[in-house]
Amino acid sequence: xxxxxxxxxxxxxxxxxxxxxxxxxxxxxxxxxxxxxxxxxxxxxxxxxxxxxxxxxxxxxxxxxxxxxxxxxxxxxxxxxxxxxxxxxxxxxxxxxxxxxxxxxxxxxxxxxxxxxxxxxxxxxxxxxxxxxxxxxxxxxxxxxxxxxxxxxxxxxxxxxxxxxxxxxxxxxxxxxxxxxxxxxxxxxxxxxxxxxxxxxxxxxxxxxxxxxxxxxxxxxxxxxxxxxxxxxxxxxxxxxxxxxxxxxxxxxxxxxxxxxxxxxxxxxxxxxxxxxxxxxxxxxxxxxxxxxxxxxxxxxxxxxxxxxxxxxxxxxxxxxxxxxxxxx
Amino acid sequence: xxxxxxxxxxxxxxxxxxxxxxxxxxxxxxxxxxxxxxxxxxxxxxxxxxxxxxxxxxxxxxxxxxxxxxxxxxxxxxxxxxxxxxxxxxxxxxxxxxxxxxxxxxxxxxxxxxxxxxxxxxxxxxxxxxxxxxxxxxxxxxxxxxxxxxxxxxxxxxxxxxxxxxxxxxxxxxxxxxxxxxxxxxxxxxxxxxxxxxxxxxxxxxxxxxxxxxxxxxxxxxxxxxxxxxxxxxxxxxxxxxxxxxxxxxxxxxxxxxxxxxxxxxxxxxxxxxxxxxxxxxxxxxxxxxxxxxxxxxxxxxxxxxxxxxxxxxxxxxxxxxxxxxxxxxxxxxxxxxxxxxxxxxxxxxxxxxxxxxxxxxxxxxx
Numbered sequence: 001x002x003x004x005x006x007x008x009x010x011x012x013x014x015x016x017x018x019x020x021x022x023x024x025x026x027x028x029x030x031x032x033x034x035x036x037x038x039x040x041x042x043x044x045x046x047x048x049x050x051x052x053x054x055x056x057x058x059x060x061x062x063x064x065x066x067x068x069x070x071x072x073x074x075x076x077x078x079x080x081x082x083x084x085x086x087x088x089x090x091x092x093x094x095x096x097x098x099x100x101x102x103x104x105x106x107x108x109x110x111x112x113x114x115x116x117x118x119x120x121x122x123x124x125x126x127x128x129x130x131x132x133x134x135x136x137x138x139x140x141x142x143x144x145x146x147x148x149x150x151x152x153x154x155x156x157x158x159x160x161x162x163x164x165x166x167x168x169x170x171x172x173x174x175x176x177x178x179x180x181x182x183x184x185x186x187x188x189x190x191x192x193x194x195x196x197x198x199x200x201x202x203x204x205x206x207x208x209x210x211x212x213x214x215x216x217x218x219x220x221x222x223x224x225x226x227x228x229x230x231x232x233x234x235x236x237x238x239x240x241x242x243x244x245x246x247x248x249x250x251x252x253x254x255x256x257x258x259x260x261x262x263x264x265x266x267x268x269x270x271x272x273x274x275x276x277x278x279x280x281x282x283x284x285x286x287x288x289x290x291x292x293x294x295x296x297x298x299x300x301x302x303x304x305x306x307x308x309x310x311x312x313x314x315x316x317x318x319x320x321x322x323x324x325x326x327x328x329x
Numbered sequence: 330x331x332x333x334x335x336x337x338x339x340x341x342x343x344x345x346x347x348x349x350x351x352x353x354x355x356x357x358x359x360x361x362x363x364x365x366x367x368x369x370x371x372x373x374x375x376x377x378x379x380x381x382x383x384x385x386x387x388x389x390x391x392x393x394x395x396x397x398x399x400x401x402x403x404x405x406x407x408x409x410x411x412x413x414x415x416x417x418x419x420x421x422x423x424x425x426x427x428x429x430x431x432x433x434x435x436x437x438x439x440x441x442x443x444x445x446x447x448x449x450x451x452x453x454x455x456x457x458x459x460x461x462x463x464x465x466x467x468x469x470x471x472x473x474x475x476x477x478x479x480x481x482x483x484x485x486x487x488x489x490x491x492x493x494x495x496x497x498x499x500x501x502x503x504x505x506x507x508x509x510x511x512x513x514x515x516x517x518x519x520x521x522x523x524x525x526x527x528x529x530x531x532x533x534x535x536x537x538x539x540x541x542x543x544x545x546x547x548x549x550x551x552x553x554x555x556x557x558x559x560x561x562x563x564x565x566x567x568x569x570x571x572x573x574x575x576x577x578x579x580x581x582x583x584x585x586x587x588x589x590x591x592x593x594x595x596x597x598x599x600x601x602x603x604x605x606x607x608x609x610x611x612x613x614x615x616x617x618x619x620x621x622x623x624x625x626x627x628x629x630x631x632x633x634x635x636x637x638x639x640x641x642x643x644x645x646x647x648x649x650x651x652x653x654x655x656x657x658x659x660x661x662x663x664x665x666x667x668x669x670x671x672x673x674x675x676x677x678x679x680x681x682x683x684x685x686x687x688x689x690x691x692x693x694x695x696x
Contacts, residue, residue, distance in 0.1 A: 295459035298440035
């Protein structure tokens with residue numbers, strides 16, 4: 001573990017950490033490039049602009065969700081409730097529009113609900129002191145259950161053009177979902193790597209007690225971290241609802257696992273304290289290219305799950321092995 | 330170090346290439362008895378015993394071909410894409426066989442893709458948009474919900490790729506709003522499945538007695554339709570029906586339900602269940618109470634276990650539909666859509682068959 005002073009790694013360790021960070025990043029980029037080369041040799045369709053757009057468009061939901069999850073995992077926590085928040089916020093926005101609220105207000109309501117659910121999780125975790133896994137697992141169930149109850153399990157559909165535009169396929173290489181996800185990516189990276197909130201997030205993950213002793217209001221920052229995750233989940237829900245023109249109470253089931261997988265593959269330690277949004281981004285690209293590639297090659301989805309598991313196991317295994325060796329040295 | 334990393338990355342890629350080479354076409358073609366079209370165009374097989382010399386499956390196959398006639402041209406070599414739900418369910422695996430065997434018989438190519446789970450609505454849409462990058466002439470899709478494939482269907486319409494729906498339908502209103510359309514819709518009459526089972530119970534008990542209906546998951550299309558079909562049939566026959574119970578398609582839940590139900594209503598004459606798994610749970614409960622021979626139990630789906638149970642004289646009947654013929658119908662309708670055929674019927678029904686101890690022997694080879 002890196003020594004900490006004011007939540008900052010000691011300068012002596014800085015170069016070593018940089019190397020550590022970029023070596024892991026390099027491995028991911030190599031995997032991505034190898035996949036891309038392989039797929040473009042195997043299929044003439046892979047490099048078509050239409051397909052590149054498909055990949056980015058399909059990645060947009062996962063990327064947005066994974067950026068939020070990065071904050072939580074870097075802080076040493078976990079958020080299993082994001083899949084349920086996707087459905088809850090989308091259903092709330094959908095119901096608000098059906099009740100006659102203007103589109104902008106309904107979207108805002110959905111996003112606020114997501115952030116609020118996250119904030120409540122953060123509050124319980126930090127104030128009551130229950131393990132994050134247990135709190136967000138319960139929250140996942142509570143939120144999903146309430147969503148199904150309130151909708152009777154039926155989807156809300158048929159929204160105004162002003163709403164569905166946000167999920168539209170678009171004409172050029174960029175469409176609204178892609179633009180939103182890259183906006184979230186850039187803001188997330190800036191927040192995690194350039195702000196006080198980001199520094200404290202890292203510090204919470206590596207040594208929470210030390211941070212507490214410096215007099216930082218941990219409760220506040222934990223609430224912020226989980227609210228960011230909830231907000232990102234709500235944005236994901238917004239993208240999906242706008243794209244499918246329907247708010248499904250069962251939407252987003254299992255997405256939390258995809259987000260955790262992307263964050264971990266991206267080099268963020270599951271124990272917290274280290275990681276980067278950039279790594280998460282490359283990991284999301286790897287998964288998106290893999291899914292798209294298997295579809296393009298018409299390979300059964302059963303292999304998708306198998307491959308995703310293998311990729312995570314190998315990549316995380318390699319980075320843990322190297323970390324172990326670095327510690328011995 | 331770097332070498333080791335690269336070789337690890339390559340392992341993953343080798344796995345991809347291996348699986349890509351493995352997809353040889355399946356051999357076993359269902360040799361369709363020549364389409365002697367004696368069947369009505371609605372292709373609603375009643376519970377009647379199969380005709381002499383043909384198995385029930387061959388008869389159903391002939392009925393389906395009659396319903397789709399005129400059949401598309403063979404040997405065109407076009408490429409069809411098919412999108413199903415998860416291959417973790419044997420229904421969809423058998424349907425995939427139906428697609429692939431029919432493609433081999435008609436001399437065309439088909440790629441069948443499936444989602445990771447029953448709820449992966451976004452993933453299913455992704456498969457469709459990935460398929461549209463390629464050169465399929467038509468796509469057959471079994472949407473997970475009434476809504477989720479509409480953007481993909483609209484996109485396909487724009488690129489001139491014909492779409493047919495197989496199994497679950499697409500919400501007409503939402504589809505019209507998105508300016509999208511499908512060429513044909515192939516499904517099974519879920520309501521008729523419930524009605525067939527109820528008719529069997531009524532006939533077995535001479536049109537009298539107290540009956541029960543166990544539904545699957547309330548809100549699920551096929552579950553609700555099977556329940557309503559049974560309820561309406563019982564009501565028309567003037568039978569006393571107990572309040573509907575929810576078995577959630579679960580064996581243990583249904584076992585518990587029936588254990589309580591039979592104690593409260595020892596004069597129960599029959600029960601129809603939303604699927605075989607629930608019916609088998611009911612059978613177990615009745616066995617434990619020594620009431621199995623007093624109550625007629627009917628399920629839906631005709632799974633392997635149900636067949637064995639009917640042969641053993643425990644389960645009384647099951648309503649069979651054919652996932653294999655779903656796939657075949659999907660492929661043939663996709664080919665017809667490419668040829669520019671209009672489909673006069675809004676819905677193409679796949680055949681049903683009520684299987685009981687009387688005709689279970691003729692059900693060998695049903696798929």
